Amino acid sequence: MTACKYRHCRSLVRWALVFFTALYWLPSLALATAAGYTEQRQPCADHDPQRRALFGDLHVHTRYSLDASTQGTRTTPEQAYQFARGEAIGIQPWGENGEAARSLQLRRPLDFAMVSDHAELIGEVRMCNTPDIEGYNSWQCLLYRHVPRGAYYLFNYMATMKQSHLGMCGEDGVTCRLAALVPWAEMQTAAEHSYDRSADCRFTTFVGYEWTGMESDSGGNLHRNVVFRNAQVPDLPAGFIDSPSAHLLWQSLDRHCLEADGACDALVIPHNSNLSAGYMFSGELDGGGVMSADYAADRRRFEPLVEIMQHKGASECYFAGAPGSDELCAFEQLPKDNIAGYDAPPGKDTGFVRQVLTDGLALEQTLGINPYQLGVIASTDTHLGTPGAAEEDRFLGHGGAGVPAGGEIPPGLPDKLEYNPGGLAVVWAEENSRDSIFAALRRREAYATSGPRISSRFFAGWNFPEDLCASPDRIARAYADGVPMGGELVGRGDTVPGFLVVASKDPGTADAPGMPLQRLQVIKGWIDERGQSRHRVFDVAGKADNGASVDLDTCEPRGEGAAQLCAVWRDEDFKPDQRAYYYTRVVENPSCRWSQRQCVAAGVDCAVPETVIEGYSGCCAAEHRPVIQERAWSSPIWYSPADG
Structure with missing residues (x-):
């Protein structure tokens, strides 16, 4: 390899890769460029337009x-x-x-x-x-x-x-x-x-x-x-x-x-x-x-x-x-x-x-x-x-x-x-x-x-009805009448947009059930009339004081939460001539952080010094955070005025 010129060796390695890849896959490939693919593959049997x-x-x-x-x-x-x-x-x-x-x-x-x-x-x-x-x-x-x-x-x-x-x-x-x-x-x-x-x-x-x-x-x-x-x-x-x-x-x-x-x-x-x-x-x-x-x-x-x-x-x-x-x-x-x-x-x-x-x-x-x-x-x-x-x-x-x-x-x-x-x-x-x-x-x-397999959807549109959450075809209607997370919404005069916010808990597995959801939030950001950065957090479904907690001695969760949260939310402070962005944050009930789980498993009791064995002093450190609330963050939706 080192005896040949750099460009020549580079080409040899690349063409060898192409040749053996083609040899491996071509017998079972179908040309699928008509399906919108940029490479050869069989079309996926499971294709969901929503x-x-x-x-x-x-x-x-x-x-x-x-x-x-x-x-x-x-x-x-x-x-x-x-x-x-x-x-x-x-x-x-x-x-x-x-x-x-x-x-x-x-x-x-x-x-x-x-x-x-x-x-x-x-x-x-x-x-x-x-x-x-x-x-x-x-x-x-x-x-x-x-x-x-x-x-x-x-x-x-x-x-x-x-x-x-x-x-x-x-x-x-x-x-x-x-x-x-x-x-x-x-x-x-x-x-x-x-x-x-x-x-x-x-x-x-x-x-x-x-x-x-x-x-x-x-x-x-x-x-x-x-x-x-x-x-x-x-x-x-x-x-x-x-x-x-x-x-x-x-x-x-x-x-x-x-x-x-x-x-x-x-x-x-x-x-x-x-x-x-x-x-x-x-x-x-x-x-x-x-x-x-x-x-x-x-x-x-x-x-x-x-x-x-x-x-x-x-x-x-x-x-x-x-x-x-x-x-x-x-x-x-x-x-x-x-x-x-x-x-x-x-x-x-x-x-x-x-x-x-x-x-x-x-x-x-x-x-x-x-x-x-x-x-x-x-x-x-x-x-x-x-x-x-x-x-x-x-x-x-x-x-x-x-x-x-x-x-x-x-x-x-x-x-x-x-x-x-x-x-x-x-x-x-x-x-x-x-x-x-x-x-x-x-x-x-x-x-x-932050790790859980939470489902989170976020749409903005001009014609979302208040009862959209109850509609069995709410996602199809949201796509038809609005834009999903990552999208841009252009103003329509003085009309106030609606936001469909949906989240479902991680279903988990038999040995590790998913954690219930505590609340669903929308975060808004904008530049005010004085040119200052502004942010505001809105709770749109669920609630912070739902009574859920976690036992730090056993890491067992306590209290109830939601399997699914949904809301059609409107910004009461919306200004049609003001650019803004909106994103969502889905928050689970409290649970033990990884460090607390391991402290509990090791039998550490910070009130009993002899239980703080080698390598576990962090369990009792001031910066230790025993409780977390796992979450999901959506990509934003950006609003711009019609004349923007």
């Missing part, structure tokens, strides 16, 4: 991510997809015989998933793990194999702070780019092999990766996940080393995907804006400067969504603890505003999505286009190769920035108190196929959950 909720995870790291591999993760992309389909896999630490000390399995398989390994260092990781290729015996790879945490900091420093490959990569990083061809091809092959192209449409995969940028002075997170629509993808992923700004990433995708021959298409999903120190959505150009209309248009075109929750916290809204503020914003809020670990507390302008959405309305007033017209999803950001592992009672930690378990199982709690199991991405799609799911992501008919 769309159905599909649950997935678009943020998954395997052995090819540096931070995962230096913590002992051996999960391959293929094994990650096996896990997503419901199979059990082994989890580090690993014994001398190659057996895993732990295993994990989902209670229910996912509908879709994407491996999103860090683009910047996949070549280096393969080089340091493959004895027969150039660079294996370099001092950098010796450090990687013998002092993995040291290699983690060195490699990441060079990639994110210096935008540079290491010395063993040769001139212009060519040796590491050659090494990256193989894992990139493996990711594509695993996605292809696990994608159900039959009429059953049981499981969908996407080819993608993570672009891992950082703002150097503040340590602000700029990370983004790139999702490709189908199997037509660039020869190599564009990482932060070669495309060291969001706009350069979009340009690379334009050049090597959207403008290339074929059906290549892609979208970009920023994540962890809560840790961006305000730089993810600064309101300026990358690196500073007044935002232009062209930049805003590019951003809106490439980034229709934002990841509102994952392992490293929730990014919905900031909670300062002030009286009268939205107390539900405190949910999984991290104590810092950056990913580098600098001691800087979060603030309302850190990058929380609710404020970002309102900033978008203000930018639209000056630019004529809203660069932050963002739908929402969630995912796990697992570094164990375990997509969808968001269950509180089965949490083993996710690695990455959390507690490593490469050498041994850490005593006590398996992760830092501030981290959580992550969430799930949900789309409303006609069928479980790449094209249908990607189209839902593109039009923002998507929502996020």
Whole structure:
């Protein structure tokens, strides 16, 4: 491989992948382009024009991510997809015989998933793990194999702070780019092999990766996940080393995907804006400067969504603890505003999505286009190769920035108190196929959950009757007379729009029933007459004081809740000449957080010091949050005046 020219080797790997993929699938494929597909597959037998909720995870790291591999993760992309389909896999630490000390399995398989390994260092990781290729015996790879945490900091420093490959990569990083061809091809092959192209449409995969940028002075997170629509993808992923700004990433995708021959298409999903120190959505150009209309248009075109929750916290809204503020914003809020670990507390302008959405309305007033017209999803950001592992009672930690378990199982709690199991991405799609799911992501008919499989629908329209919730065809009527989540509603004179808000509890499983719903909320954001950002939360169904609670000594839930909530809501303060956005928040009854569950299982009683055994001091820490209320967030609906 290393003896041939870079471009030649790249072509060989790519064409080999295409050939063997075609050889594997062509005998059973039907041409389905007439059905609106951008690739060959059999049409799905289960096709619902009113769309159905599909649950997935678009943020998954395997052995090819540096931070995962230096913590002992051996999960391959293929094994990650096996896990997503419901199979059990082994989890580090690993014994001398190659057996895993732990295993994990989902209670229910996912509908879709994407491996999103860090683009910047996949070549280096393969080089340091493959004895027969150039660079294996370099001092950098010796450090990687013998002092993995040291290699983690060195490699990441060079990639994110210096935008540079290491010395063993040769001139212009060519040796590491050659090494990256193989894992990139493996990711594509695993996605292809696990994608159900039959009429059953049981499981969908996407080819993608993570672009891992950082703002150097503040340590602000700029990370983004790139999702490709189908199997037509660039020869190599564009990482932060070669495309060291969001706009350069979009340009690379334009050049090597959207403008290339074929059906290549892609979208970009920023994540962890809560840790961006305000730089993810600064309101300026990358690196500073007044935002232009062209930049805003590019951003809106490439980034229709934002990841509102994952392992490293929730990014919905900031909670300062002030009286009268939205107390539900405190949910999984991290104590810092950056990913580098600098001691800087979060603030309302850190990058929380609710404020970002309102900033978008203000930018639209000056630019004529809203660069932050963002739908929402969630995912796990697992570094164990375990997509969808968001269950509180089965949490083993996710690695990455959390507690490593490469050498041994850490005593006590398996992760830092501030981290959580992550969430799930949900789309409303006609069928479980790449094209249908990607189209839902593109039009923002998507929502996020903090882990449960809550069903959430949200529509806005001009003719919704008050009794629409009681109608058996309410969804068909909502589509016919309105727009769904992610959509835009244009004013009709002084007419006040109606909003159909529907949610159903997670049905759960026999051994883990779903939690009842407590309340259903609509959150409105707008810019007032003085140019100030405004937000307001409305309870539209259910109630906060429904009497539900949880016994912290046993984690048994108490009280009643709702299996389904529905409302037709109208904004009494609606102003037809005022731009606004609306999104929903579905809130479950209280339950025990993962950390409290493990404290209870270990018999910890903070009043009895001898029960606080090694590794469980966090159970009694002031920052421990024993109770959570799991939830779902819809993508917004935007209202604009008729003359806008």
